[in-house]
Amino acid sequence: MQITFCCAATDAEPWLNELRAALPGATVSLWQSGAPAADYAIVWQPPQVFFDEQPQLKAAFNIGAGVDALLRLNIAPTTQLIRLDDAGMGAQMAEYVCHALIRHYRDFDADDTDQHAGIWQQREVLPRSEMPVGIMGLGVLGQRVAKAVAQFDFPVNGWSRTAKVVPGVRCFSGADCFHDFLAASRVLVSVLPATPATRDLINRDTLQRLQPGGYLINVARGSQLVEEDLLALMESGHMAGAALDVFRTEPLPKDHPFWMHPKIHITPHSAALTIRSESIAQIASKLAALHSGKPVAGLVDRQRGY
Ligand code: NAP
Ligand code: GLV
Numbered sequence: 046m047q048i049t050f051c052c053a054a055t056d057a058e059p060w061l062n063e064l065r066a067a068l069p070g071a072t073v074s075l076w077q078s079g080a081p082a083a084d085y086a087i088v089w090q091p092p093q094v095f096f097d098e099q100p101q102l103k104a105a106f107n108i109g110a111g112v113d114a115l116l117r118l119n120i121a122p123t124t125q126l127i128r129l130d131d132a133g134m135g136a137q138m139a140e141y142v143c144h145a146l147i148r149h150y151r152d153f154d155a156d157d158t159d160q161h162a163g164i165w166q167q168r169e170v171l172p173r174s175e176m177p178v179g180i181m182g183l184g185v186l187g188q189r190v191a192k193a194v195a196q197f198d199f200p201v202n203g204w205s206r207t208a209k210v211v212p213g214v215r216c217f218s219g220a221d222c223f224h225d226f227l228a229a230s231r232v233l234v235s236v237l238p239a240t241p242a243t244r245d246l247i248n249r250d251t252l253q254r255l256q257p258g259g260y261l262i263n264v265a266r267g268s269q270l271v272e273e274d275l276l277a278l279m280e281s282g283h284m285a286g287a288a289l290d291v292f293r294t295e296p297l298p299k300d301h302p303f304w305m306h307p308k309i310h311i312t313p314h315s316a317a318l319t320i321r322s323e324s325i326a327q328i329a330s331k332l333a334a335l336h337s338g339k340p341v342a343g344l345v346d347r348q349r350g351y
Contacts, residue, residue, distance in 0.1 A: 046332075049083035049099065051076035052108060053090040060087075063321060067329045087328060089319075090114045096121070104335060106328045108319050110134060110186060112345050113239035113266060126345035127331060130185045132324045134317035138186045138264060139193035141316040142234055145262045145288035146194065148310075149232070150176050173199050177256070179230025181246075182265065183209045183216065184351075186317065187236035194234075202229050227254035232262065239266035240350030249274035258285045264316040267292040272303070279308050290316040 048071050050061060057075050064073045064087070074080065078094060086105040088095070096102075096118055104125040107115055112128050120126070148154065152168055159166050177200040180191045187203065188211055195201045195213035203211055204226040208218040217226035227233070233255055237243045248271040252259060261284065263270055272293060278284040286308035292301075295314055303309050331341045345351065 046071040046085065047081070047083040048073045048085045048087060049076040049080060050074065050087045051091040051095050052088060053092075055089060055108075060321060060325075063325050064328075067325050068332070085332065088115070091118070093118050096124070100124075106331065107345075108324050108328075110317075111238055111266060112351060113268075115345075116347060116350060122347075125335075125341075126347070127341060128343045128345055129319065129324055129327060130343040131189070132327045133320035135186055135189035137317040138236065139189050141264055141290065141312075142190045142262055143193050143197065145310065146176075146178060146199070146232060146234075146260075147197070149260050149286060149288070150199075173197075176200075176232060177202060177230050178232040178234060179204065179226055179255075180214075180234045180236060181226075182236035182238070183211060183214070184236070184238075190234060190236055199232075202226055224254055227251060228256070231256040231258060232260045234262040235265040235269055237265045237269060238351035239268050242350070244268050245271050247271065247275070249278065252278050252284055255284075257283060259283060260285050261287040261289070263287070264290045267295065276302060276306075279306070284308075286310075288312075290314055 048064065048068065050057060050064065050073060061073055061075060076095060078098065082101050083099060084103055086099060086102050087108060088105050089108045100121040102124040104127055107126065107128045110129050112126060115126055151170060155168065178194050179202040180187050181204050183191065183203045183205040191201050191203050191211055191214045201214045202217060203209065203214045204217045204223065206218065209216045235247060246269050247261065247263065252274060261275060275284060275287060279286065288310045289303065290312045291314050297303060297311065303311055334341045
């Protein structure tokens with residue numbers, strides 16, 4: 046079995062070594078233009094020429110959860126696209142969202158400011174019933190986040206394309222229920238994939254429908270947020286702030302107003318990083334399943350866009 050590896054901005058050597066150890070029956074090589082035809086690929090943001098030269102691939106394993114970059118390319122319909130499901134990202138996403146939510150809810154930033162000013166001051170805490178959290182996307186990562194938030198006794202709403210039942214979560218589904226979901230939420234968390242349907246979804250109208258003093262946590266993709274609408278609603282006081290991990294342009298341009306905004310926390314698209322060992326273990330087990338004709342989790346539906 047020939048496996049080709051083509052991952053932008055990734056140190057290939059440790060991946061190649063660990064893949065070779067995990068797949069002793071396979072030949073694993075770093076792709077370069079003109080490389081021989083492979084059976085399978087392991088990719089992250091590959092260039093179009095990669096798929097142009099490898100139309101025979103049976104499957105391409107994306108070493109991330111989001112496949113938006115892959116779906117912008119022309120890929121032979123016979124190549125199955127398979128994404129990571131969880132592979133260690135669920136726990137990271139849960140800790141990121143809980144951290145951002147609790148920092149905001151408990152106003153820990155104000156405690157930091159007080160510390161540096163030498164001020165000893167306690168603050169009142171709102172009842173949790175006044176901080177309902179709405180999670181958009183109840184897939185592999187969204188459900189993990191929802192369960193973690195529910196552990197802290199916040200009311201949790203969830204919204205997905207198709208109906209779901211998640212213990213401890215009030216579930217809404219489809220476009221018809223979107224406004225009800227927003228009206229029931231004060232904190233909005235996005236764990237949605239980037240698709241044509243989710244582009245610009247977090248806009249002025251969406252944010253205005255949140256309960257006053259809204260807070261946004263975007264750990265999904267920057268294309269979902271109309272950034273100037275968020276800034277305007279923070280100016281008006283409707284939105285209390287945001288924790289943003291993803292942006293329309295990444296890296297975030299040096300002169301972007303988010304950098305210095307007092308109510309915005311930013312991180313460099315690192316809410317849930319790919320963990321090499323867990324990803325390789327998952328890919329190895331999916332390859333074995335593919336070989337024995339068993340179903341594989343994380344198959345991308347190109348029509349749906351995720
Ligand atoms: P997933 O398992 O495919 O879940 C996607 C969820 O979104 C599903 O519940 C799906 O609904 C819902 N959804 C999709 N389109 C929708 C729409 N138009 N309206 C309502 N709901 C919709 O994906 P995942 O593994 O949880 O990952 C989610 C995303 O997180 C990735 O696509 C990626 O963009 C992002 N991500 C970011 C980082 C980071 O570090 N910032 C790391 C990893 C992933 P159904 O269940 O009904 O299909
Ligand atoms: C990271 O953003 C991913 O999609 O895995």
